[in-house]
Amino acid sequence: IAADPYNAHHLQQQLQAEGLNVIGFSQTFSSLNHPTKLLDTLIAQGRLRTADNPILNNHASNCVLKTNSEGYIKIQKPAPMSPARVDGMAALTMAIALANDADAGARMPDPEIILL
Numbered sequence: 001i002a003a004d005p006y007n008a009h010h011l012q013q014q015l016q017a018e019g020l021n022v023i024g025f026s027q028t029f030s031s032l033n034h035p036t037k038l039l040d041t042l043i044a045q046g047r048l049r050t051a052d053n054p055i056l057n058n059h060a061s062n063c064v065l066k067t068n069s070e071g072y073i074k075i076q077k078p079a080p081m082s083p084a085r086v087d088g089m090a091a092l093t094m095a096i097a098l099a100n101d102a103d104a105g106a107r108m109p110d111p112e113i114i115l116l
Contacts, residue, residue: 002094025094029072035097036065036073039089042096059088 002025003012012022025031042048050056062084063075075089 002091002098004090004094023098025097027074027090029068029070029074031097032074032093033072035093035100036075038096038100039093053088056088056092059086062086063089 001015001020001022003015003022004027005012005024006027012024015022039048062077062082063086064078065073066076067073075086075093077084077086
């Protein structure tokens with residue numbers, strides 16, 4: 001399970017106490033650039049299957065790409081105080097990152113994507 005460590009320490013502890021493997025995944029440009037590009041490629045090639053999930057569709061419609069001075073990209077809300085949600089897409093991006101790391105031979109558990 002990938003979790004943003006910002007304000008999620010207690011949740012991470014609870015999940016780990018339940019025996020789940022929780023990996024901290026900061027929402028920085030450097031950690032999100034590559035998986036965001038992979039997600040973009042999957043979408044552009046029509047290779048992302050979401051079973052037309054209405055919540056994920058809504059979160060996707062709220063996303064904007066932000067680029068930093070180094071050319072790195074990440075998904076974010078249209079405005080910092082916007083009530084629009086992008087959490088499903090953020091979770092999908094982190095899941096892609098973990099799955100890609102596992103495919104590359106990093107020492108991680110077998111990837112599973114579970115929507116809670």
